[in-house]
Amino acid sequence: MNINKLFLLLCIGAISFSCKEVKKSDSEVTEAEAEMSTSMKNEAKDTEITITPIEHATAVLEWNNEIIYIDPTGGAAAFEGQKNATLILITDIHGDHLNIETLKELETTNATFVVPQAVAEELPEEYAEQLVILDNGSSKELNGITIEAIPMYNLRSEALKFHNKGRGNGYVLTIGDQRIYFSGDTEDIPEMRSLKNIDKAFVCMNLPYTMTVESAAEAVLDFKPKQVYPYHYRGNPDVSDVAKFKQLVDAGNQDIEVVQLDWYPNDEY
Ligand SMILES: [Zn+2]
Numbered sequence: 001m002n003i004n005k006l007f008l009l010l011c012i013g014a015i016s017f018s019c020k021e022v023k024k025s026d027s028e029v030t031e032a033e034a035e036m037s038t039s040m041k042n043e044a045k046d047t048e049i050t051i052t053p054i055e056h057a058t059a060v061l062e063w064n065n066e067i068i069y070i071d072p073t074g075g076a077a078a079f080e081g082q083k084n085a086t087l088i089l090i091t092d093i094h095g096d097h098l099n100i101e102t103l104k105e106l107e108t109t110n111a112t113f114v115v116p117q118a119v120a121e122e123l124p125e126e127y128a129e130q131l132v133i134l135d136n137g138s139s140k141e142l143n144g145i146t147i148e149a150i151p152m153y154n155l156r157s158e159a160l161k162f163h164n165k166g167r168g169n170g171y172v173l174t175i176g177d178q179r180i181y182f183s184g185d186t187e188d189i190p191e192m193r194s195l196k197n198i199d200k201a202f203v204c205m206n207l208p209y210t211m212t213v214e215s216a217a218e219a220v221l222d223f224k225p226k227q228v229y230p231y232h233y234r235g236n237p238d239v240s241d242v243a244k245f246k247q248l249v250d251a252g253n254q255d256i257e258v259v260q261l262d263w264y265p266n267d268e269y
Helices: 003-047 100-105 117-122 125-130 213-223 242-252
Strands: 050-055 058-063 066-070 087-089 112-115 131-133 139-142 145-152 168-175 178-182 200-204 227-231
Touching (some): 058 168, 066 168, 112 117, 112 125, 125 131, 227 242
Parallel strands (some): 087 112, 112 131, 178 200, 200 227
Antiparallel strands (some): 058 066, 139 145, 168 178
């Protein structure tokens, strides 16, 4: 073997060795990437929030081990298949938000109730030790979730009798990195219009108790949640035109997504 051939062989050896090295480090990167994407998946799973509409203003939110019932109504049957609540949020004293028969039918021994004073006064004594009473504007962290009480009230003079300012609470929940707003029964009040950084907004829209789809759309265009979920939009016999609400929001700001869930699974109309 002459010296040139030996040099050539050495070069080939070096190249194939380095190829192997590259290959090996490639596969290391792939493994590391795989590991990273698994951990990211786990993280995503940790922050995933499941939202289940029950009916009208009633919903269940699930996040990690927290099960949040919003305005539970409809009896135990409405919550069949749902885990027991760890938090129960009630917005107001009316029957479509506070339903004591439903509370009695549900297993609530491990739940904390977040309520305004007016609801606390209506609840039976047996729940007294489980109550956290929030006034408009106050907030509390419970089970890793921050809950802010937002005012909810009517503005139109003919509707003032339904919800006076200070009695009920809307809520903003900070769950992981998500801020979720439940309006309760309200009109397009300044406190709603000035909300900031809302990811998901559940906004009521029905007459005579709350507001028109036009008012709801105007307010939503003002506070610009990432997503808006129309809820509380029917009352016998009035059914609000949620398609029109979506049109108004879409026309005003394409960045706001209108999410329509089935809030009236038991209604014929
Ligand atoms: Zn209501």
